[in-house]
Amino acid sequence: xxxxxxxxxxxxxxxxxxxxxxxxxxxxxxxxxxxxxxxxxxxxxxxxxxxxxxxxxxxxxxxxxxxxxxxxxxxxxxxxxxxxxxxxxxxxxxxxxxxxxxxxxxxxxxxxxxxxxxxxxxxxxxxxxxxxxxxxxxxxxxxxxxxxxxxxxxxxxxxxxxxxxxxxxxxxxxxxxxxxxxxxxxxxxxxxxxxxxxxxxxxxxxxxxxxxxxxxxxxxxxxxxxxxxxxxxxxxxxxxxxxxxxxxxxxxxxxxxxxxxxxxxxxxxxxxxxxxxxxxxxxxxxxxxxxxxxxxxxxxxxxxxxxxxxxxxxx
Ligand code: MTE
Numbered sequence: 001x002x003x004x005x006x007x008x009x010x011x012x013x014x015x016x017x018x019x020x021x022x023x024x025x026x027x028x029x030x031x032x033x034x035x036x037x038x039x040x041x042x043x044x045x046x047x048x049x050x051x052x053x054x055x056x057x058x059x060x061x062x063x064x065x066x067x068x069x070x071x072x073x074x075x076x077x078x079x080x081x082x083x084x085x086x087x088x089x090x091x092x093x094x095x096x097x098x099x100x101x102x103x104x105x106x107x108x109x110x111x112x113x114x115x116x117x118x119x120x121x122x123x124x125x126x127x128x129x130x131x132x133x134x135x136x137x138x139x140x141x142x143x144x145x146x147x148x149x150x151x152x153x154x155x156x157x158x159x160x161x162x163x164x165x166x167x168x169x170x171x172x173x174x175x176x177x178x179x180x181x182x183x184x185x186x187x188x189x190x191x192x193x194x195x196x197x198x199x200x201x202x203x204x205x206x207x208x209x210x211x212x213x214x215x216x217x218x219x220x221x222x223x224x225x226x227x228x229x230x231x232x233x234x235x236x237x238x239x240x241x242x243x244x245x246x247x248x249x250x251x252x253x254x255x256x257x258x259x260x261x262x263x264x265x266x267x268x269x270x271x272x273x274x275x276x277x278x279x280x281x282x283x284x285x286x287x288x289x290x291x292x293x294x295x296x297x298x299x300x301x302x303x304x305x306x307x308x309x310x311x312x313x314x315x
Pocket of ligand 1: 071074075076077078079131132133134168187215216217228229230231232233234235
C-alpha cells in the first residue's frame, strides 16, 4: 500500500511466545489495567471471554495456524497507525462494547441492532483460513464467527440489492490514526451480494477461541478468505444493501492499484510488486517464499462466481 515504510514482506522473524505464556502475560496486564472484555472487567474476572463454538473442519485449512502473538501484533489497521505494531500498541483505549450495527438500504429488515442481538440467532464456528495480504505476506488464522450469508438472509434484501457495503466506526478520540488523512475516513468496503452470501464469507467475532482483540477488528469484522486482506473490513458499524457498486477505501485512494474485486491472483501483479509469491509470517526471514494460489487456494469453491469476468480488468 502506498504509505509503506519498508519492504512489506520483510517481516521481523517471529519471536513465537507459547500462547499460554503470552495470554497469561496479557491477562495480568489486563487485570492490572482493569480492562473490560466481553462486558466483564478483567479486574474481577482474570480470564478473557472464551467463546462457545463448534469447529468447522470441512471449511478449515490443515496448515498450522500462526501464533496468537503473530496474529495480534502484526496488523494492518490504519485507524491505529500505519506501522504493523501500531494497532497492538495504540488500540488500548478503543472501546468495542457496547456496540451497535446499523443495517440500512435495500432490505426489509433494517434498523440498528446491538451486537448481542445481531449474534443471538447465529451459532459460532471456528474456521481456520489463510489470510493473504496484498503486501505479499500471509498468515493462517483460527477465526470464530458465523456466515455473513445467514445475517443477509435475516435482513431480507429487496430485489434491487446487488451489493453489500460496509463501514468502519469513526472515533478519532480512540483511534489515533484517524487524526491523520492517511485514508479518507471512515474505512469502507463492499462485496457483490453473491460474494457476501458465499458460505466461505464470515463475520468474525473472535480468534483462537476468544473475543477479537481490538487490533484485529473488535468487536465485529469481515473475513473473505479468497480476497486480499484489505477487503476484510474491521470494527463494522454499518452494513448497507445497495443497487450500485459501493466505493471502497483503497480503490478511492489508489484506483490503479486496488480494484473493487481484489481477488487473490498470482497472475496479476500489483503495479509496484509481484503477487506470484508470498511470505508466511512467522516462517523466519530466510525461509523460501511460497507460491500464491489463485483465489488464495479457494478456487474450487469460488471460481464459478467469476465465470465470464475478465479478472485482469476486474482486479
Ligand atoms: N479495516 C479497517 N477498518 N482498516 C484497515 O486499515 N486493513 C485491512 C483489513 N481491514 C484495515 C481493515 C488490511 S490491509 C488487512 S491485510 C487486514 O485488515 C489485516 O487484518 P489483521 O490485522 O486482523 O490480520
